Amino acid sequence: MKARVDITLKNGVLDPQGKAIQHALGALGFDGVNDVRQGKVIELQLAGDDRAAAEAALKEMCEKLLANTVIEDYRIKVL
Amino acid sequence: MKARVDITLKNGVLDPQGKAIQHALGALGFDGVNDVRQGKVIELQLAGDDRAAAEAALKEMCEKLLANTVIEDYRIKVL
Incomplete structure (x- = not known):
């Protein structure tokens, strides 16, 4: 089973990489x-076919490792 | 207008970050x-409302800056 997790900075958190890209696109x-x-x-x-379990x-992977929920x-x- | 660009490594290209995550999840x-x-x-x-132009x-932004198409x-x- 394939799954996909998107991790984005919360609104209001400064995103210097994004700003750098924006600046470079302007240039x-x-x-x-x-x-x-x-x-x-x-x-x-x-592995496995149980969508709910997956x-x-x-969710637990995100909370424990993948995302910094702060x-x-x-x-x-x-x- | 909002847009979203996903950039992923091509199949067959080694992905050490992904392997590190996989290993950490196992641990x-x-x-x-x-x-x-x-x-x-x-x-x-x-800015603007023209979807085709956007x-x-x-596409040009990806080719020129955002993605390494190799x-x-x-x-x-x-x-």
């Missing part, structure tokens, strides 16, 4: 880019 | 994680 001549935020995407290949396990939000999607 | 007791790949997600806030601009794939989604 390359791309106008109209008002904001850029960068996050992570983690794709997992899980979602529960993924400054990051996560979204889980079992594909 | 934390999460069994059945057969593979992990890590990528980036970039969320952009663009998609064309995003080793990375990108997926564009205008939201």
Whole structure:
């Protein structure tokens, strides 16, 4: 079973990587880019067929390891 | 207009970050994680309402700056 976790900085948390990308896009001549935020995407290949169990396990993985929940939000999607 | 770009390593390209996550999940007791790949997600806030123009601009941004097309794939989604 494939799953996908998106990890993004919470709103209000400063995102220097995003700002750097925004600045670089401006320097390359791309106008109209008002904001850029960068996050992570983690794709997992899980054993088993139980979607509910997979979602529960993924939530625990996010809380324990994948995301820093002080400054990051996560979204889980079992594909 | 919001847009989202997913950037992932091409199949076959070694992903040490993903392997590190997989190993750490195993050490934390999460069994059945057969593979992990890590990528980036970039969320952009663009001026204007022209979806086709935005998609064309995003494609150019990916080719020129956001993705390293030798080793990375990108997926564009205008939201």
